[in-house]
Amino acid sequence: MTVLVTGGSGLVGINLVERLLSQGNDVVSLSATPMPSWAERAFASLAGRLHMYTGDVRNLLDWDAVAKRHDIGSIVHCAAITPKEQREQRDFHRIVEVNVLGTVQALDAARRWHVRRFIYCSSGAVYGANAFPVGEIAEAVCPRPQTLYAVTKHAGEGAALRYGELWNLDVVVARLGTVFGRWEHDTGVRDMLSAPMQTAAIAESGGLAVLPREGLRDWIYGPDVARALVALLEVPKPKWEVYNVGPGAVWSMVDWCELLRSRFPEFSYRVAQDESTANVDFHAPRDRSPLCIARIREDLGFQPEYGLQRAFDDFIDWRRSTLETSLV
Amino acid sequence: MTVLVTGGSGLVGINLVERLLSQGNDVVSLSATPMPSWAERAFASLAGRLHMYTGDVRNLLDWDAVAKRHDIGSIVHCAAITPKEQREQRDFHRIVEVNVLGTVQALDAARRWHVRRFIYCSSGAVYGANAFPVGEIAEAVCPRPQTLYAVTKHAGEGAALRYGELWNLDVVVARLGTVFGRWEHDTGVRDMLSAPMQTAAIAESGGLAVLPREGLRDWIYGPDVARALVALLEVPKPKWEVYNVGPGAVWSMVDWCELLRSRFPEFSYRVAQDESTANVDFHAPRDRSPLCIARIREDLGFQPEYGLQRAFDDFIDWRRSTLETSLV
Numbered sequence: 013m014t015v016l017v018t019g020g021s022g023l024v025g026i027n028l029v030e031r032l033l034s035q036g037n038d039v040v041s042l043s044a045t046p047m048p049s050w051a052e053r054a055f056a057s058l059a060g061r062l063h064m065y066t067g068d069v070r071n072l073l074d075w076d077a078v079a080k081r082h083d084i085g086s087i088v089h090c091a092a093i094t095p096k097e098q099r100e101q102r103d104f105h106r107i108v109e110v111n112v113l114g115t116v117q118a119l120d121a122a123r124r125w126h127v128r129r130f131i132y133c134s135s136g137a138v139y140g141a142n143a144f145p146v147g148e149i150a151e152a153v154c155p156r157p158q159t160l161y162a163v164t165k166h167a168g169e170g171a172a173l174r175y176g177e178l179w180n181l182d183v184v185v186a187r188l189g190t191v192f193g194r195w196e197h198d199t200g201v202r203d204m205l206s207a208p209m210q211t212a213a214i215a216e217s218g219g220l221a222v223l224p225r226e227g228l229r230d231w232i233y234g235p236d237v238a239r240a241l242v243a244l245l246e247v248p249k250p251k252w253e254v255y256n257v258g259p260g261a262v263w264s265m266v267d268w269c270e271l272l273r274s275r276f277p278e279f280s281y282r283v284a285q286d287e288s289t290a291n292v293d294f295h296a297p298r299d300r301s302p303l304c305i306a307r308i309r310e311d312l313g314f315q316p317e318y319g320l321q322r323a324f325d326d327f328i329d330w331r332r333s334t335l336e337t338s339l340v
Numbered sequence: 341m342t343v344l345v346t347g348g349s350g351l352v353g354i355n356l357v358e359r360l361l362s363q364g365n366d367v368v369s370l371s372a373t374p375m376p377s378w379a380e381r382a383f384a385s386l387a388g389r390l391h392m393y394t395g396d397v398r399n400l401l402d403w404d405a406v407a408k409r410h411d412i413g414s415i416v417h418c419a420a421i422t423p424k425e426q427r428e429q430r431d432f433h434r435i436v437e438v439n440v441l442g443t444v445q446a447l448d449a450a451r452r453w454h455v456r457r458f459i460y461c462s463s464g465a466v467y468g469a470n471a472f473p474v475g476e477i478a479e480a481v482c483p484r485p486q487t488l489y490a491v492t493k494h495a496g497e498g499a500a501l502r503y504g505e506l507w508n509l510d511v512v513v514a515r516l517g518t519v520f521g522r523w524e525h526d527t528g529v530r531d532m533l534s535a536p537m538q539t540a541a542i543a544e545s546g547g548l549a550v551l552p553r554e555g556l557r558d559w560i561y562g563p564d565v566a567r568a569l570v571a572l573l574e575v576p577k578p579k580w581e582v583y584n585v586g587p588g589a590v591w592s593m594v595d596w597c598e599l600l601r602s603r604f605p606e607f608s609y610r611v612a613q614d615e616s617t618a619n620v621d622f623h624a625p626r627d628r629s630p631l632c633i634a635r636i637r638e639d640l641g642f643q644p645e646y647g648l649q650r651a652f653d654d655f656i657d658w659r660r661s662t663l664e665t666s667l668v
Contacts, residue, residue, distance in 0.1 A: 109441065112436060166494075167491060174428070
């Protein structure tokens with residue numbers, strides 16, 4: 013099956029592309045930025061074939077360019093601008109265009125191409141103001157989007173589900189937790205290099221990381237996100253329209269920095285007394301509660317594979333091998 | 341103060357325009373369709389001056405045309421496509437553009453023009469699947485938009501409130517109930533002539549109205565909506581970001597048809613045994629619960645003035661005088 017991954021060079025997309033290729037699927041990536049050459053080289057040895065298109069999801073012609081050469085079986089729509097506040101201010105209109113109208117273009121393509129399933133990558137950010145209950149956030153919690161990113165992601169969910177209803181298109185929404193992982197790089201559309209990535213870079217150069225707070229969250233590793241999305245692609249009949257995708261466990265950036273310190277003796281870290289003195293950005297003023305993943309566990313048998321230690325080992329190994337062969 | 345009303349020729353907008361003019365405000369209307377000539381004539385005798393622009397809220401040039409000639413003090417953004425299911429299917433992309441990106445253009449204009457307040461006309465439709473509790477729907481009820489209209493209205497709310505936060509713009513959201521009333525006419529962007537309007541037209545020609553069901557709802561009369569919006573414009577510091585706007589009472593289309601029957605002896609009506617045989621369209625498969633208006637009552641002292649009988653008398657008088665002088 014050929015899978016179209018939009019935003020295939022972004023953090024979620026690239027992990028998904030790797031997973032799909034390694035399982036022997038042909039993959040088409042439609043993305044605003046090209047695949048980094050070091051990723052392209054690494055992917056060349058995998059079983060499936062990768063076809064890359066640089067384009068704009070808002071632009072019908074870019075979708076047509078894909079359709080001319082490929083018979084797309086499913087679409088996973090990851091393409092989005094993930095802005096920080098300054099960019100929300102600066103690029104408000106464009107963020108709405110890319111994240112909402114880009115999704116409508118993706119849905120139109122899915123309908124025209126009669127794809128088997130359309131997966132919409134949403135975000136735990138949609139829970140917004142309601143993301144701080146005691147315990148875990150289940151899918152039934154009322155979304156209260158606050159940032160423009162969250163507003164557009166929630167609008168994308170609603171548009172996708174309504175589109176599915178109107179056109180009998182099989183649509184599934186995945187609300188992703190805080191992703192970090194392999195292949196992470198600055199694409200220009202994601203303002204947010206992950207905190208594990210930021211601290212790893214400081215550790216490698218023997219510096220001091222000043223954390224804004226402890227940072228206890230359900231950090232989820234890219235390969236686990238990719239496995240969850242593939243599971244959502246492959247399940248014959250998903251029972252639900254919306255699934256949380258998280259690691260089902262929490263650890264803190266202090267835990268992460270402890271592992272970094274044992275690996276990089278020159279590295280040190282502390283938690284800032286005053287948040288404004290931090291040199292690591294968690295991209296949120298508070299740490300939201302972990303996503304409840306009972307639904308995807310029970311309906312799909314999905315089980316995350318990367319706990320803190322395993323994710324750390326894999327990530328640091330990936331950093332080393334990538335840094336050796338190229339500039340990240 | 342000059343108030344810009346977008347969608348000023350639509351059902352909500354036109355009632356608001358009348359109210360503002362009668363209070364001596366200058367009003368600028370930016371609307372996709374021109375004001376009906378019979379409304380224009382009626383408004384000419386009011387205290388304020390009306391300036392009409394036919395334009396597209398998505399188009400920056402149309403906003404600039406307004407800015408060249410007017411110093412806008414406040415904006416009430418009513419412009420939207422109100423589609424039925426067939427149009428949601430046919431015009432999905434355009435509905436998202438007009439209802440969401442049109443709102444972003446309106447917000448950009450509000451910021452550039454330093455307006456005092458921006459009122460976003462949303463809809464009780466945003467409560468969607470959660471609009472059927474026992475009792476009334478308060479603003480704290482979780483929105484669960486289902487139609488594309490509701491998805492775009494909810495996205496517009498979120499975008500407007502976030503924009504206000506980013507740019508320190510005074511934004512208030514009004515969630516309107518099921519509006520009917522004076523000046524109602526087919527603009528081409530609202531698929532839904534109100535049920536009171538449909539039945540009145542049948543009554544005037546002495547026909548038979550077949551209702552799909554009893555139709556017990558919080559039907560709100562246009563002039564009451566207009567008064568609520570003006571109250572939201574005028575209150576110095578609204579306590580809340582979001583206000584329901586409803587009549588605070590329910591009556592049914594059977595009640596309405598009884599009044600029609602006493603006024604038009606040739607008229608008859610019945611409730612259909614089989615909904616599909618109805619010739620009156622309620623535009624929804626179920627009647628949602630009434631909006632709770634405790635918030636706007638308590639914070640603004642707003643009190644609806646039109647109960648069933650008064651709205652009926654006013655509406656039928658308006659129909660008669662308008663039909664006498666022109667073709668509605």
